[in-house]
Amino acid sequence: MATKPDTPEPETDAANRPERQVPLAAVLSSLAGLGLMLVFWQRRGDFRAWHDALELAFVTGTSFLLVWGLTELIGAIFFRTSKSDARMSVAGPPRLGTASWLGAVLLSLGAGGMLLVPLNSTFGFLPVSLMIVGAGLLFYGGKRFVDRLLKRRDTPSITQGVALTRPGAACLVIAVLLLAGGFLGPSNMLMLVFAMVVGPFVVNGWYAFGMIRRLGITRTVPAQVVAGDPVTVTLTLANRKSRLSAWLMAATDVVERASGDESERLVAETLFPRVPPRESRDAGYRLRLMRRGRYRFGPVRVRSRFPLGLVERSLTFHLPGEMIVAPRLGRLADRWNREAAAADELVQRRQPRRGAFPDEFEKLRLFRYGDNPRMIHWRTSARQNLLMVREYHEIRDRDMMALLDLTAAPGDEDALLRVELAVSFAATICIDQLQRSRQSALAVAAAGREATNWSGVAHPASAEPLMRILALVEPTNEPDLAPLWEFARAHRTPTTAAVLVSTRPAAEIPRPPGAGWLRIMSVADDGIQEYFALG
Template identity: 45%
Template sequence: MVRPPNDKPVASSFSMTGVLALLCGSGVLFFYWKFARPSAEFSGSARWILPLTGMILLLWGGRQIFGDLIPGLRSRQVEPDPEVEPTLRISWMGIVLMFLGMLMFYLLAKTDSGTVRLFLTILGALLFFWGIREVGRLMMTTTQVQRVERRVALPPSGLAYLVIMIVLFVGSQLGQSNMLMLVFSLMAGPFVINGAVIVIMLQKLTVDRVVPETAMAGELIAVELKLRNGKTVFSSSLMAVTDTLANDRERLQTGVLIARVPPKDERSARYQLTLMQRGRYRLGPVYVGSRFPLGIVERGLVFDLPGEILVSPRLGRLTPRWQREHGLADELVHRPNTRAGIFEDEFHRIREYRPGDNPRLIHWRSSARQNELMVREFHQSRNQSLIVLLDLWLPETPHGEAEDRVELAISFAATICHNQMRQSRDANLYVVSAGDRLTEWSG
């Protein structure tokens, strides 16, 4: 089953890094407004370090999240070239995070409040090690190590659930209502538990793909996705596996649902699809996610699992008229270097009888005229060389009709070549195509 790009089997997912950055930034600003701002311990430039840190985290998290929705905001991804030696790249955001973490430790000397010191210690350690992780993650990408990215999504039910929680929290803070805070806490519990259960299920999951290397346009093919659970105790339930296929003209998404993967076991599922566009389809990445058990939070993993399917032009069927006209045209071509064949296809001449000739080929009228046995000699006409000239010209602004004509010409040329190779054994085939560049092929 193939879905268009906008009809995803899972909710629109966001970068887990972006979500954590937004939460940390909001927490820093809230703490500054609630505890640090009323205090007179911070003065001068130190007073702006906390709000500046919160704003940096908010902007970075927003760019990570909205970059998934708005392609123009997404950071440019450089695909590694296996033929080019990778070079070292630096994560500037990782360096900024480590610097902000050290600033938090600098602020420890400016305050004597136990609550503020505890918060600054936790925040400084978090930012410093987070920066180290960002630098290491980019280095893993540079060295072409398979990367696994964590994603988080909110289905419509989860989004409504979160909005209610935010309203209750804001109301409890503005109205100093313990009852609203109690209701908020009761709702936050299932929300956190749902996410924690999915995190456990996603641990030690690996995915693999079995895909045919070649296919024909319009042909039904099957792709197998294998999901392995490496955990010892916990199983993974209701795992949605989404695969992506793309070429220069279209982008497709397919999905399968695996009900349960027991510990130390593997489950597989297949999806079928029909690729109507010829060319090279790139597969990947693969998304594995789940909403189990409550369905208010979705978390997943994005596996960088590349693959490729080469789709050949669709083959047609040559009509008897084409076979007849092709044979008539071939008779008009003079071929001085003919040779005898094993098939009685084309009459060549009448010659004298030789031992071993088929008696049925004796031409009695000529034998009586020459007063010796004469036989009919046939030459093989099936091994005929073929030259195919293919013009792939398109206007500067191609329209649908022109593109359809080119695709029809390519399909027709492929059908002719396939028929030629199937019916001939020793014949030569030459193909010359003129498009963006001149391409020659012989075989």
């Protein structure tokens, strides 16, 4: 479960820091370089028969493998932070991976060795071995590069990954020590123990590689939620293999605000205990996002360390998703309702007439002395043998216009809180108008980073597009209020109730000419609590 706090803090403590993973290519390079150096040290006399250039190339290539592998290992363990998170960022253009470059180096060393070392000599197998290993790595890396380059645009890109866990790294260190002891001894018993230690490592890597093959994942997320409400995001993992089940698959999803603020980044995790072959399973996590705005999802990283936890294989699905977090709704106080009702009583207006009566029919009732005879419903009166009249409900719905002045300096936390309060206040006014009104018009405009406006009929179906508009408005240091006044002049009628909600103090709010029709509310003043409170 992932929860969004009101004031998120960077995850810097040790408990929240992700485990650093050891790159497998660096480990293999270090082992290959160390093994070849041991061979060169033990058989130094045999190497003297080689040509000087070949001996130099062998030592240079071996040193390169050893130094590069150790450098990558030391950097991954001690200096690089959150490397797994970095791999989960938005994927860039396809590029050759480590396996391709390592294969090219080994292939070059093997080709040079074949020119200098006869195949029928004692060490003639070394160039051939280097070429075989290098060709395999180059083919594997090249295939992955071509797959990324030619992937279909309508399917999410998938990136494979492999890494050693801490127990796996410790297992390899012990294996290297046993291998060195077996060479230096020499001791067949140490070589046997070395094989027993390496065996589980190889089995774990092979099984984990088989489990992540032919997997697919989808995400189900609501299009729009309200800030502060819990929301459930569902991940569906599909296992398309015919026989092998997927065990203990951990899925990691990234949620971040579209503004790119690092403090607005969440990493949620969920677990799939078992996914049978040719079936799918659902797992979800819960979010509680306290800030409105647009949030983006992805990528999704699925990984497994089953069964021994020595090798971790992973698939990263660059699966985009989006969710709109609407502003929180509050509660309008009694003072706001009283003043709004008093303003309605003072307004004189004409209603459009479709018939003889301007108001809306409510019910039939018994005739009373003084009722208009034209309101008698003769058919019902004849059926009931009593005089029945039509009663109408007087329509007092007024058109509503809500204007927003969103002023906030960059980095000012208090100003940003006032912005959220102002947007929530305006959203509550609009939703209240949608619920109470029947035939009125509603118009909303905001002056912030960009001028935003919306207008329509006050109907419950208008709530979703209206809340989406209010969710995406952003403040600025000096908003331009001219488009706000132009919008007000274009949509205001004599019966429109207009309110301006501003984040500035009341004395600093600019007013348009002849602003008697405008009701100004400042969320920076303490008196706002008498009109509105967040529920």
